[in-house]
Amino acid sequence: MAELFGLFSYFLHFALLICLRFAPKRACEEVTVADALIRIYYQVSAFFSALRPHWHWLLLLLLLLSVQFALNSYIGEFKQAWEWDWVDIVGEGLSALMVFCWLLLILSVRTKGRVTHLFALGLILLDIALVQDLLDEFIRLPENIQWDSVLEASPVGLLLITAAFWCWRREQQTTNLYLGKRQHIFSQPNDLDKSLHIPDLAYLKQNLIKRAANLAQWQHTGLLFIEVRQFNHLLHQHGAKHGNQLLLKVSELLLLSLRANDLLCHYAAARFVVVFSDVRPEQARQLAAELQQNIESFSLPVAGEACRLTIDSGLALASSANSSQSLLNQALDDLAKNKQSND
Incomplete structure (x- = not known):
């Protein structure tokens, strides 16, 4: 046959x-x-x-x-x-x-x-x-x-x-338990990062602008930057193919750790952005710490070798006084400050 x-x-x-x-x-x-x-x-x-x-x-x-x-x-x-x-x-x-x-x-x-x-x-x-x-x-x-x-x-x-x-x-x-966290992702297929299959920077900015237009929703929004610290070293040591595979595994791990109404986007290189919805400041800080702990507690295989990642993060909370771009800049500044203190 x-x-x-x-x-x-x-x-x-x-x-x-x-x-x-x-x-x-x-x-x-x-x-x-x-x-x-x-x-x-x-x-x-x-x-x-x-x-x-x-x-x-x-x-x-x-x-x-x-x-x-x-x-x-x-x-x-x-x-x-x-x-x-x-x-x-x-x-x-x-x-x-x-x-x-x-x-x-x-x-x-x-x-x-x-x-x-x-x-x-x-x-x-x-x-x-x-x-x-x-x-x-x-x-x-x-x-x-x-x-x-x-x-x-x-x-x-x-x-x-x-x-x-x-x-x-x-x-x-x-x-459905797994795809439920992706249903708002695949609704905009043109804005997906082609290698990681999650929304890119363009979709992130559109989403933040839309949130900023609704003041009640905007005041309960948090923005978290996550960056894999040793990514450049791994990229130089193992090449682009294994580097992309590592980022894909990190994105999958982040998706599994997020709540159903949160959004994960790829910013650039080894940087990811998480948009928290309906959070208070204390809750946003707790969620950010849990996400960082989840990533750092796993040993992910890279080119056949187990690699324990370290993460730098930067958190910003929206308010009526800042715009979508200023929220992004605030989170980036917090990320840079934390990277400097960790070095």
Whole structure:
């Protein structure tokens, strides 16, 4: 089955070349047609590549359908064309086809695991039941044969799918706890830092300007700068690749430590900015100390070596007397003062 996926990929590539060869040659449309064909080819190829790890489920479905058709053909007799009920044939055929499409879609987006196995087995059994219902429209089985009715009415497939949805629900609840802190991040995809996948400086300034326009919200806002002290040394020692990986790990650790309504942004180099929402001065200082302690208590791997980071921080609290830019400058001044005292 895995080899079939490879052959199918080669067939798609060959079909793409043929289509490009005979595509319309008008200057205004040639690039558009070629680009569309290439996009379709890569989307279909990526879809079947995602199915490759689950080829055994598709092989199982093919074997079960083959055995099912062989048994029906051997035991029963084919009906005459005038006995066919086209309404049932179309309805039951489309139902079986849709369940098969569900199976392909789920397998194409999930990795191997218990939830995937439950979904796959449940959908396969459900598809087998629907196909048996379809075969009854073409093949008449003897009256003493009951296994076809049992197969059509069996709830095992639906029970397995229900169990899969229940396990998926628990899985999704865990995922939502993590993604909940990112939902306000991905709402502005154009302002994300491309390497760290968190908002950049432009988004930070927009957010602060918006907060400053609401005085009640602005007076309960805190701004914390966090800088990895030995980042330049690690960058010089291990290179840019490992340096970016370190910053990504630090950003993930900060995200896990933040409250749901706080915002994390990348300022520049090894500097991060945390915007605290709805905080009092004492609470902001406590949260800042906890974040610094969380980062410094972890040993993060850098180029295969455990590295315990040290952090410099600078905190500023908003008031009606300062603007968004002055709040940034105040936090930067506090960071510089703390760095000087730590050196």
